[in-house]
Amino acid sequence: EAGVAQSPRYKIIEKRQSVAFWCNPISGHATLYWYQQILGQGPKLLIQFQNNGVVDDSQLPKDRFSAERLKGVDSTLKIQPAKLEDSAVYLCASSLLAGYEQYFGPGTRLTVT
Amino acid sequence: AQSVTQLDSQVPVFEEAPVELRCNYSSSVSVYLFWYVQYPNQGLQLLLKYLSGSTLVKGINGFEAEFNKSQTSFHLRKPSVHISDTAEYFCAVILNNAGNMLTFGGGTRLMVKP
Numbered sequence: 501e502a503g504v505a506q507s508p509r510y511k512i513i514e515k516r517q518s519v520a521f522w523c524n525p526i527s528g529h530a531t532l533y534w535y536q537q538i539l540g541q542g543p544k545l546l547i548q549f550q551n552n553g554v555v556d557d558s559q560l561p562k563d564r565f566s567a568e569r570l571k572g573v574d575s576t577l578k579i580q581p582a583k584l585e586d587s588a589v590y591l592c593a594s595s596l597l598a599g600y601e602q603y604f605g606p607g608t609r610l611t612v613t
Numbered sequence: 614a615q616s617v618t619q620l621d622s623q624v625p626v627f628e629e630a631p632v633e634l635r636c637n638y639s640s641s642v643s644v645y646l647f648w649y650v651q652y653p654n655q656g657l658q659l660l661l662k663y664l665s666g667s668t669l670v671k672g673i674n675g676f677e678a679e680f681n682k683s684q685t686s687f688h689l690r691k692p693s694v695h696i697s698d699t700a701e702y703f704c705a706v707i708l709n710n711a712g713n714m715l716t717f718g719g720g721t722r723l724m725v726k727p
Contacts, residue, residue: 504656542617542703542717543657556714591656602715604649604656 502526504605506592512611518580521608525573525594531555533602534567534577535591543591549575550598582612617704617718625724628696634689634721636704645707646687647715648678652700660702663687674698699725 505524513519525532530551535543546565547557552572560567564583569575579586589609593602620635638644645664649657661672668680678689687704704718 540622540719542705542719543715544717545714548714593656601659601662604658606654606656 504592504594504603506590506605506608508608509606510609510611512613513582515584515612516581518578519582519610520579521577521590521592521610523575523577523592523605525575525592526603529594529596529603530572531595531598531600532569532575533593533595534575535593537589537591537607539588546577548598555598579610582610584612586610587612617706617716619702619704619718619721621721622719623722623724625726626694627726629693631692632690632694632698632723634702634704634723636687636689636718638685638687638704638706640685640706640708642708646678646680647705647707648672648676648687648689649703649705649717650674650700651703651720657703660689694723694725696725696727698723 507522511519532549534546536546537543546560547567548555549569552569565579567577589607591607592605595602616639618637626632647662648660650660651657660676661670661678663670663680671677676691678687680687701720701722703720705715
């Protein structure tokens with residue numbers, strides 16, 4: 501069974517530029533999550549989708565971050581414009597349903613200079 | 614509000630020695646508890662979880678953890694570590710009445726020395 505796929509694995513941009521990350525969850529998983537992991541900290545949930553609907557985006561900085569999961573399968577997380585403090589690893593996870601075990605992708609390491 | 618505290622940011626230990634990674638949580642309601650491992654440049658992998666039942670939980674790679682409700686702790690243990698156990702370990706909780714929003718601790722870096 502293929503795991504959660506993410507791309508790109510690494511991205512370096514200058515502040516005020518925009519960037520997008522892509523995630524393809526495990527086939528059949530209805531729930532998809534995006535986490536931000538700042539160096540030296542644990543992951544923090546940014547947004548949770550159930551199929552193509554948003555369940556929780558209370559910790560998403562909506563002035564610059566956006567995410568979508570239009571067809572209820574893969575998802576895109578965008579940052580526009582990026583700030584220095586957005587430098588982090590962005591992890592995508594999926595689960596069969598909400599409340600089930602979450603499976604994590606390898607992450608995208610973003611560096612904002 | 615719930616929070617998770619991992620008291621040790623780094624734990625150095627020699628190979629084949631026992632290890633305990635500490636985790637405490639603050640919550641007034643029932644919780645689900647998890648330990649994840651993160652190897653360099655990889656995502657998180659579930660080691661073990663406590664949902665209900667026996668307070669001693671066994672996971673993969675020889676790890677186990679014990680849920681202690683009175684002390685609000687969920688410490689991770691392994692009787693004999695290997696070099697390959699070197700990684701970052703995260704404790705996480707879910708309030709059982711709040712969907713499945715995982716809240717992670719700050720992580721503990723386990724460094725196994727030969």
